[in-house]
Amino acid sequence: MTRIFSSEWRNRKQIECYDPFPVHTLKRVSRPTTAINDHLVRRWDQREHGFSRAGRGDFGPFVAKEQPRFVQKHPLSGSLVTMLGKLAYLVDEEQRLWDGPFANNGAIPPMRPTAATKAPGTDDPHSMARHIKETAYFLRSDAVGICELPPYAVYSHSAYDGKPVDLQHKYAIAILIDQDWRSAKAFNGHDWISNSMSFLSYSTSGFIACVLADYIRSLGYSARAHHGRNYQVVVPPILLWAGLGEMSRIGDIVLNPFLGPRFKAAIVTTDLPLAVDKPIDFGLQDFCDKCKKCARECPSKAISDGGKVIHNGYEKWPIDVEKCSSFRVGNQKGAGCGTCIKVCPWNKPYTSFHRMVNWTMRKVPLARNLAIWGDDLMGYGKPDPTAKWWLDLEDVNGVLRVPDNTNERYR
Amino acid sequence: MTRIFSSEWRNRKQIECYDPFPVHTLKRVSRPTTAINDHLVRRWDQREHGFSRAGRGDFGPFVAKEQPRFVQKHPLSGSLVTMLGKLAYLVDEEQRLWDGPFANNGAIPPMRPTAATKAPGTDDPHSMARHIKETAYFLRSDAVGICELPPYAVYSHSAYDGKPVDLQHKYAIAILIDQDWRSAKAFNGHDWISNSMSFLSYSTSGFIACVLADYIRSLGYSARAHHGRNYQVVVPPILLWAGLGEMSRIGDIVLNPFLGPRFKAAIVTTDLPLAVDKPIDFGLQDFCDKCKKCARECPSKAISDGGKVIHNGYEKWPIDVEKCSSFRVGNQKGAGCGTCIKVCPWNKPYTSFHRMVNWTMRKVPLARNLAIWGDDLMGYGKPDPTAKWWLDLEDVNGVLRVPDNTNERYR
Numbered sequence: 001m002t003r004i005f006s007s008e009w010r011n012r013k014q015i016e017c018y019d020p021f022p023v024h025t026l027k028r029v030s031r032p033t034t035a036i037n038d039h040l041v042r043r044w045d046q047r048e049h050g051f052s053r054a055g056r057g058d059f060g061p062f063v064a065k066e067q068p069r070f071v072q073k074h075p076l077s078g079s080l081v082t083m084l085g086k087l088a089y090l091v092d093e094e095q096r097l098w099d100g101p102f103a104n105n106g107a108i109p110p111m112r113p114t115a116a117t118k119a120p121g122t123d124d125p126h127s128m129a130r131h132i133k134e135t136a137y138f139l140r141s142d143a144v145g146i147c148e149l150p151p152y153a154v155y156s157h158s159a160y161d162g163k164p165v166d167l168q169h170k171y172a173i174a175i176l177i178d179q180d181w182r183s184a185k186a187f188n189g190h191d192w193i194s195n196s197m198s199f200l201s202y203s204t205s206g207f208i209a210c211v212l213a214d215y216i217r218s219l220g221y222s223a224r225a226h227h228g229r230n231y232q233v234v235v236p237p238i239l240l241w242a243g244l245g246e247m248s249r250i251g252d253i254v255l256n257p258f259l260g261p262r263f264k265a266a267i268v269t270t271d272l273p274l275a276v277d278k279p280i281d282f283g284l285q286d287f288c289d290k291c292k293k294c295a296r297e298c299p300s301k302a303i304s305d306g307g308k309v310i311h312n313g314y315e316k317w318p319i320d321v322e323k324c325s326s327f328r329v330g331n332q333k334g335a336g337c338g339t340c341i342k343v344c345p346w347n348k349p350y351t352s353f354h355r356m357v358n359w360t361m362r363k364v365p366l367a368r369n370l371a372i373w374g375d376d377l378m379g380y381g382k383p384d385p386t387a388k389w390w391l392d393l394e395d396v397n398g399v400l401r402v403p404d405n406t407n408e409r410y411r
Numbered sequence: 412m413t414r415i416f417s418s419e420w421r422n423r424k425q426i427e428c429y430d431p432f433p434v435h436t437l438k439r440v441s442r443p444t445t446a447i448n449d450h451l452v453r454r455w456d457q458r459e460h461g462f463s464r465a466g467r468g469d470f471g472p473f474v475a476k477e478q479p480r481f482v483q484k485h486p487l488s489g490s491l492v493t494m495l496g497k498l499a500y501l502v503d504e505e506q507r508l509w510d511g512p513f514a515n516n517g518a519i520p521p522m523r524p525t526a527a528t529k530a531p532g533t534d535d536p537h538s539m540a541r542h543i544k545e546t547a548y549f550l551r552s553d554a555v556g557i558c559e560l561p562p563y564a565v566y567s568h569s570a571y572d573g574k575p576v577d578l579q580h581k582y583a584i585a586i587l588i589d590q591d592w593r594s595a596k597a598f599n600g601h602d603w604i605s606n607s608m609s610f611l612s613y614s615t616s617g618f619i620a621c622v623l624a625d626y627i628r629s630l631g632y633s634a635r636a637h638h639g640r641n642y643q644v645v646v647p648p649i650l651l652w653a654g655l656g657e658m659s660r661i662g663d664i665v666l667n668p669f670l671g672p673r674f675k676a677a678i679v680t681t682d683l684p685l686a687v688d689k690p691i692d693f694g695l696q697d698f699c700d701k702c703k704k705c706a707r708e709c710p711s712k713a714i715s716d717g718g719k720v721i722h723n724g725y726e727k728w729p730i731d732v733e734k735c736s737s738f739r740v741g742n743q744k745g746a747g748c749g750t751c752i753k754v755c756p757w758n759k760p761y762t763s764f765h766r767m768v769n770w771t772m773r774k775v776p777l778a779r780n781l782a783i784w785g786d787d788l789m790g791y792g793k794p795d796p797t798a799k800w801w802l803d804l805e806d807v808n809g810v811l812r813v814p815d816n817t818n819e820r821y822r
Contacts, residue, residue, distance in 0.1 A: 018800065075530070075626055075629040075630060076546065076626055078523070078625075078629055079522075079523070079622050079623075079625040079626040079629060080622060082522055082625055083501070083522075083621060083622050083625070086497070086501055086522075090494070090497055111493055111497075115809075115811065116809075116810075117810050119486065119802070119811035120804075120811070120812060120813050121802060121804075121813065122802075130800075131800065131801075134800035134801075135487065135800070135801075138591055138593075138594060138607075138611065138800070138801075139611065139615075140551070140611075140615060180549055182549075196549075200549065200550065200551075203622070204550075204551060207494070207615075207618050210494060211490050211491060211494050211614070212490075214489075214490040214493055214494070215486055215489075215490040218489055218490060219486060219804075219811065220811070389429065389541075389542065389545035389546070390542075390545075390546070390549075391530070391532060391533075391542060393530055393531075393532075393630075398526070399526075399527075399528045400526065400530035400531070400629070400631070401530075401531060402531050402532065
C-alpha cells in the first residue's frame with residue numbers, strides 16, 4: 001500500500017516532492033535544535049550500550065539472565081530477530097565467520113562487491129541524492145534522509161567482536177520504518193507485542209539497507225548497511241543531521257514529525273557523493289519542555305521531567321539507562337517496553353484530522369498546550385483492545401505458554 | 412506508510428475488516444470463475460517454466476545466452492535478485508547446500524525448526540486464519556488470502572535441484588506485494604525498470620514469507636516459505652482459491668481487484684489448521700473479454716485477443732510462452748517486460764477517484780465498456796516521464812554503461 005498512497009500525495013506535488021510525507025513544509029536549520037559540541041563528543045564503545053551492559057551483569061544477575069531471551073521469548077519477535085540475524089551477514093561484500101549468538105556455521109555467500117568502475121551519470125551529488133532517496137522509497141522505506149557521517153557517530157568498538165571499528169565512509173543515508181500504527185493503538189506500551197514492533201522496524205529497515213548498499217556498490221562506490229544486528233554507527237546524531245527529527249524528552253530518542261517516536265532506523269554509509277539534507281526545527285524542544293507525558297507514564301521512571309543536560313557533548317534530556325534497559329529486558333509481564341512511544345502525542349495515524357493537528361503543533365507554538373491537554377482528554381495513550389491482533393505467548397524453556405501475567409494499564 | 416493508511420480504513424471498520432483494501436465488498440463464490448478440472452490438472456514440472464526453457468535453449472541460442480544476465484544486467488534488479496538468492500536459504504529449517512547459480516559456499520545457519528509442542532490457543536482455524544492474516548499485514552503485506560493447497564499446485568520436480576517435490580502441507584497462505592504504482596506510472600512497460608519492479612515484489616514478499624513461516628513453525632506447526640527463488644508450488648491456482656483474484660487475459664496471470672496485475676506473490680504452506688477464503692467474482696471474465704488492451708499493446712504479441720481455451724485442465728486465455736519469455740529475456744532495449752501490467756485498466760493508484768471507478772467496474776457490467784473506452788481516452792497506459800526516478804544502466808561484461816537504445820512507446 002505504501003506506494004499507492006504516497007503516489008496520491010505525489011500526484012499533487014510531482015517533481016518537487018517525492019517524499020511520502022510533506023517534508024517540504026518543514027523548517028530547515030543549519031544545525032540540530034539541540035547543541036552538539038562536535039569536538040567534545042567522544043566516539044562511543046558499542047559494548048557500553050544498555051543492552052550490552054544488561055547482558056554482562058551491570059544491572060544485576062536477574063537482568064543478565066533475562067537478556068539472552070527477552071526478544072526471543074515471544075514467538076513473533078523471535079522470528080523477526082532470527083531474520084535480522086541473517087541480515088547481519090548481508091551488510092557488505094565480506095564473508096563473515098562470527099562467534100557468539102549470531103554465529104554462522106560456515107561461510108555465508110556475500111552480497112556483491114564494489115564494482116571496479118563507477119557507473120556513468122553517478123557523479124552529480126544532487127541528482128544522486130534524489131535518486132538514492134527515490135530508490136529507498138521504491139524499496140518501501142517510510143522516511144529517508146541523508147547527511148555527512150559525523151566521525152563521532154562511528155562506534156569506537158563493536159559489541160559483536162570487540163574489535164575497533166574502522167569506517168571511513170563520508171555519507172550516511174538513514175532509512176526509517178514505522179513500527180505499525182495499528183499495533184501502537186492496540187498495545188498498552190509494555191505488554192507482549194512491544195519487541196515485535198521494534199524488530200519489525202529493525203528487520204524491515206535492515207532488509208532495505210542491505211539491498212540499497214548492494215545497489216550502491218554495484219554503481220562503483222563503497223557502501224555498508226548498518227542495522228539492528230550490525231550497527232557500526234550511532235543512529236541518533238545521524239537522524240538529527242539528516243533532518244529526520246529532533247531530540248526528544250525520551251532520552252536518546254530522535255522524534256520524527258510524521259512518525260513520532262514510532263520507528264526504527266537502518267543506515268547505509270557510503271562514499272557515493274551525495275547532497276545532504278539540513279536539520280529540521282518543528283518546535284519539539286518547546287513541545288517536549290511542556291508535555292512530559294512520557295516521563296509521567298514511563299513504568300520504570302527512567303525518563304526525566306526536568307530540564308536538559310549536556311552529556312558527552314550532546315544537549316539532551318537525561319535518561320536513566322539502567323532503569324530503562326533493566327525494565328525492558330526484565331519485564332516479566334510483557335516483552336520489552338515502548339510505553340514512551342505509545343503515549344507520545346506525536347504517535348498518531350496519518351489521517352486528515354491528525355495531519356491538521358500535526359501541522360498546528362509544528363507551526364503554532366500557542367496551540368501546543370491545547371494539543372497536549374486535548375491528547376489526554378481524548379484518551380490517546382490508552383490501549384484499544386478492539387485493535388489487538390497478536391497472541392500473548394511466552395517461551396519458557398523451549399515451550400510456548402500463555403503468560404501468567406500481563407501488564408495492565410488504564411483498565 | 413502502509414499501516415498508517417490502512418489504519419485509516421480500519422478506523423472505520425474495526426473488527427470486521429482488518430484488510431487494508433475493502434475485500435469485504437467483494438462477491439464470494441464457491442469455485443473460481445474460470446473452470447478448473449481438478450482431476451485433470453497434472454502437476455507441473457518446474458523445469459518446464461518459460462524461464463527454465465529459455466535457459467536451456469528451447470527458444471534458441473540468443474535467448475539462452477541472455478537468460479543468466481537478464482535480471483542481473485540492471486544494477487537494481489541485480490541487487491534485488493541477489494537478496495532473493497539469500498532468502499532462498501531461509502524458507503525453512505533445513506541446511507541447504509545447493510549447486511548451481513544460487514550455490515552456497517558452506518552451510519547456512521537455518522531459520523528455526525518446528526517447535527515440538529503446539530502453542531496454546533492455536534487450534535481454532537477461524538481465529539488463527541484471522542491472526543495469521545493480521546500478522547502478515549503487520550509484516551507489511553499488501554494483500555493476503557488463505558486456501559487449502561490443491562495437490563496439483565505442487566510442482567512435480569524442482570528446477571533448482573531436479574528432484575521430485577514432496578510437499579504435504581494442507582494450507583497455503585498467499586502474500587501479495589505491490590510492484591510500486593509510481594514506477595508503473597512512469598515506465599513504458601519494457602524499458603529498464605521492469606525487472607526491478609518484479610523483484611521488488613518477489614524479494615519483499617519472500618522476506619515476509621520467510622518470517623511468517625518461521626513464526627508458524629515456532630507455534631508448533633510445519634511451514635515453508637515459497638518465493639521467487641524457491642517455489643515448490645505453482646502460484647496462480649493458489650491465488651484463485653484464496654480469493655485474491657481471477658484469471659485474466661494476460662495468460663497465466665491472476666488479477667487482483669485492487670492491485671490489478673501489479674504484484675508478485677510469495678506463499679507459505681503449512682499444517683496449521685486455518686479457515687479458508689472463498690474465490691471472488693468481480694466481473695473480470697466479462698471485463699477481459701471486452702478490453703483486450705494487453706493483447707493490443709503486448710510488444711511480443713504473446714497475448715491472445717481471442718477466447719479462452721482449456722489447458723492442462725484450466726480454463727484460461729492462452730499465452731504464447733515462447734514469445735513472452737523470449738521477449739522478456741532477450742529484450743535488448745530494456746530489462747524484462749511488464750507492458751501488460753502497465754496498460755491494464757486495473758493498474759491504478761488507490762485514490763478516491765480510482766476507488767470509485769474500481770467499484771463501478773466491479774459492480775456495474777454496463778459501465779465496463781465506458782471504463783475501457785475512458786482508459787484510453789484519458790491516456791492511461793502511457794509513460795509519465797515526470798515520475799521517472801531510476802537510472803538507465805546496463806551491465807556489459809561487468810561494467811555498467813548507459814544503454815545504446817531504450818524501447819520507446821507512445822512518444
